[in-house]
Amino acid sequence: MSILLRKPLLLAMPLMAFLGRMQAQNQTDTTVTLQEVTVKSRTIIHKLDRTLFLPTRETRRNASNPYELMFNMAMPHVLVDPLTKSLSANGGAVQLRINGVKASQAEVSALLPRDIVRIELIENPGMRYGDSQLGAVVDLIVRNREAGGLVNVQTTNSPIVPFGENMLTAKYNRGHSQWGVSYAMNYRGLRHLHTDREEEFCLGETTVHRVQKGVDDRSDWNDHSVELSYNYMQADRYVFNAVLRNYYKRQPHQDETGLFNGNVLAHTVMSHRNYTPSIDLYFQRNMAHGQTLTFNLTGTLIRSARERNYTETSVQGSRLADVVANVAGRKRSVIAEAVYDRRLGNVSLSAGLRHYQMLDRNKYAGSMPVVSEMRQSRSSFFAELQGQWKKLGYGISAGAMRAWFKENGESHAYVTFMPTVRLTVVPHRNGYLSYRFSTDPQIPSLSDLTDVRQALDTIQIVTGNPQLRTYNVYDQSLSYSYSVGKVMAMMTATYAYHHRPIMESLSVEEGKLLIGQDNQRSYQVLGVAPMIAIRGIDCFGFKNFLTLSLELGYNRYWSSGKSYRHIYNNFYYNALFSLNYKEFALMGQMRKNRDYLLGETVYKGENMTVLMAVWNHKRLQLGAGILFPFVNNYRTGKERLSAIAPYQSWTYARESGNLFLLRLNYHFEFGKAYHAKERRVNNRDTEDGILGM
Numbered sequence: 042m043s044i045l046l047r048k049p050l051l052l053a054m055p056l057m058a059f060l061g062r063m064q065a066q067n068q069t070d071t072t073v074t075l076q077e078v079t080v081k082s083r084t085i086i087h088k089l090d091r092t093l094f095l096p097t098r099e100t101r102r103n104a105s106n107p108y109e110l111m112f113n114m115a116m117p118h119v120l121v122d123p124l125t126k127s128l129s130a131n132g133g134a135v136q137l138r139i140n141g142v143k144a145s146q147a148e149v150s151a152l153l154p155r156d157i158v159r160i161e162l163i164e165n166p167g168m169r170y171g172d173s174q175l176g177a178v179v180d181l182i183v184r185n186r187e188a189g190g191l192v193n194v195q196t197t198n199s200p201i202v203p204f205g206e207n208m209l210t211a212k213y214n215r216g217h218s219q220w221g222v223s224y225a226m227n228y229r230g231l232r233h234l235h236t237d238r239e240e241e242f243c244l245g246e247t248t249v250h251r252v253q254k255g256v257d258d259r260s261d262w263n264d265h266s267v268e269l270s271y272n273y274m275q276a277d278r279y280v281f282n283a284v285l286r287n288y289y290k291r292q293p294h295q296d297e298t299g300l301f302n303g304n305v306l307a308h309t310v311m312s313h314r315n316y317t318p319s320i321d322l323y324f325q326r327n328m329a330h331g332q333t334l335t336f337n338l339t340g341t342l343i344r345s346a347r348e349r350n351y352t353e354t355s356v357q358g359s360r361l362a363d364v365v366a367n368v369a370g371r372k373r374s375v376i377a378e379a380v381y382d383r384r385l386g387n388v389s390l391s392a393g394l395r396h397y398q399m400l401d402r403n404k405y406a407g408s409m410p411v412v413s414e415m416r417q418s419r420s421s422f423f424a425e426l427q428g429q430w431k432k433l434g435y436g437i438s439a440g441a442m443r444a445w446f447k448e449n450g451e452s453h454a455y456v457t458f459m460p461t462v463r464l465t466v467v468p469h470r471n472g473y474l475s476y477r478f479s480t481d482p483q484i485p486s487l488s489d490l491t492d493v494r495q496a497l498d499t500i501q502i503v504t505g506n507p508q509l510r511t512y513n514v515y516d517q518s519l520s521y522s523y524s525v526g527k528v529m530a531m532m533t534a535t536y537a538y539h540h541r542p543i544m545e546s547l548s549v550e551e552g553k554l555l556i557g558q559d560n561q562r563s564y565q566v567l568g569v570a571p572m573i574a575i576r577g578i579d580c581f582g583f584k585n586f587l588t589l590s591l592e593l594g595y596n597r598y599w600s601s602g603k604s605y606r607h608i609y610n611n612f613y614y615n616a617l618f619s620l621n622y623k624e625f626a627l628m629g630q631m632r633k634n635r636d637y638l639l640g641e642t643v644y645k646g647e648n649m650t651v652l653m654a655v656w657n658h659k660r661l662q663l664g665a666g667i668l669f670p671f672v673n674n675y676r677t678g679k680e681r682l683s684a685i686a687p688y689q690s691w692t693y694a695r696e697s698g699n700l701f702l703l704r705l706n707y708h709f710e711f712g713k714a715y716h717a718k719e720r721r722v723n724n725r726d727t728e729d730g731i732l733g734m
Contacts, residue, residue, distance in 0.1 A: 221270040343371070489557075
């Protein structure tokens, strides 16, 4: 990225002094070197592996939670939905962290914007953060309390349809200790959900053509999350943190009804339950000469149950088919990690070990009963060196991973190598250029590896594949930005090559369509995304009144299987605005979804539109918003391009159109600021290992 520079480059300025001076006053823009080439403006700092965004007083004042704050800051490539508190970036999920600690949505929502010192955006994070398929990592660096405590209540509910996100958080600090408890409860309910589908099955000598006219059915769920935490910190010596998490989700209905070819009524009733308790222990030891040693141990138990019943009935009432698939699962896992860091002048060194051990037992009952017992382990090592030479910043990392899998007596082992190179340079006064190359191994998921077959209906059968192999993704990105005053423009180009990726595989066996996964030939994605943002413009005599952001994008996909090759082009955009005046704010967003091709299927998401108005007064925020204000029927779709079984489908949810929401947030606090030491690693296990149905 590029930033306006008004002073010459300064070398070796200490980081804390730099940030403290910047926070204390709105000083003129400066460029400094902080172990790598760093370019700074009033609100943005570019570093080798991340971009730091510093919120202004105005953006903090008109936000009651970090999601509204990030929306007002218009961070490039990050899509923020302030009503539903959701994030995505670069077409993928976002991992949230607080002071370096992996955090849940509830934990992030409980933060007060005025306590957020900066937001660090890490794009293409790779294996260092435990998930190579992430779109980005967002790390919120905050001030915590030193004595006293905080109570925070946030509610967002619809008075029209079942829709709610509610959270209560309390923290108390005394001496070197901090205790915390949080409870979150979310729910949804749809009664007018239906899917229209047209599909064809080429089953050898037989071809079946089906047109489904969707009939309104229901889908609802609720989840509950309770977390108890304890933190003990001794100045700059050591930190101990313990968190006990309990998560429960119940989805009693995920039903679908459709009329096939006008004479067969197909009805699917599916429910799901998941209970996940876990304990997370963390210890950090700070030593002399800039050395830090951290340990993290996480134990997780996942108990899940899924029930699916599919029936076909003639319009005269005769039962034509009845397919039952019930699954009960129990998974136990342990994740252990140790990381060593050391700073040597302008060079920093990191090295770490990570081990994952899992046992998963799933009992499939119904039309095709079977018991699957799986064991899996992953052991990895990484080392990373970062530094700077003149105006060139560099980062070099390498690692190796061994993955092992065993199911019902059959086992496989894989070894992969993971190099990464990052380069940054300031080509001229207002410019910033960065390049990244990485090799990321992709491990087959447990659900894909399981040797199980489950019928979907009278034609389709979902099957696992224990012969799947790990594959590599070769990822490159090049980004240039130019910034003057409150205006920033950026151009990003990305290219990813997946060698023998795991993608869908369709085949015909005994007149049935088998749907599974296999290592295919290749998968490529080329993307170009220009973006411009104008932050805090003075308008109509109001200071910092207007923020605007527009991002355009083009992606081209090549999906090559053993028996297919498909190409897909997609254009998308994301536009947002924020108007701020004293205690009032109006926010709006309109975006065209980033549809994508994977395997033989094109996934088409919703085109989002949202408007929200809020009033912030001291500890209270009142607000109202609307999702999809210009449509009366929300929809998402899929299109399978297969020659064996092509189909097109659109799923509609009437309640989501013109969805009106009310918000009430309130907090009160007491005591001093508590400077809790930030954690450097955190691990969590969430995959239940059940075959997708």
